[in-house]
Amino acid sequence: AQTVTQSQPEMSVQEAETVTLSCTYDTSESDYYLFWYKQPPSRQMILVIRQEAYKQQNATENRFSVNFQKAAKSFSLKISDSQLGDAAMYFCAYLRAQKLVFGQGTRLTINP
């Protein structure tokens, strides 16, 4: 079974600083997809970034980037220049056979 672990229940960062959220996963597959989703207080689940496991290059979307370490089964999210609007729950997710399996989430607080 695939499992996704987010070891940081809560994180906080000063506005404009950089923060990294951790995620590890367990799989025996070699080809898979990983995602980070954001859930602000509005409850909407918003796709932040995706990574294809066969690609060595780390994905980047504006201020969001990942550090994908396939051998270590690690998939961390870096948020640069943190903004107040980044405050949310962040979920790491693993996709196999059409099904997304989510971690327990990390609550990110942005301090002004």
Added chain:
Amino acid sequence: DAGVIQSPRHEVTEMGQEVTLRCKPISGHDYLFWYRQTMMRGLELLIYFNNNVPIDDSGMPEDRFSAKMPNASFSTLKIQPSEPRDSAVYFCASSLRRGLRGYTFGSGTRLTVV
């Protein structure tokens, strides 16, 4: 596109009553998923459909839960009879290409069973 549309946004019902949650996926998406989110269990996949056909319902907690997708633009999740432990946020999501680009989620239905 209006995205994935769920209704109602909030539902409060009494124990023993029937509850029906509704979802309209993004037009053209061929996969539809129902998830439940609770503090204790996080986000759990209940059931998913491909081209309106249920593919995997192994996450449905018990026979009180049922889901249908009569056509490509509509799905329902029904709980009958409802119990307080069913209180949660229920999300519907849809995707193309087996979810390789991720899912698009609706805004969820917060269900409270009293």
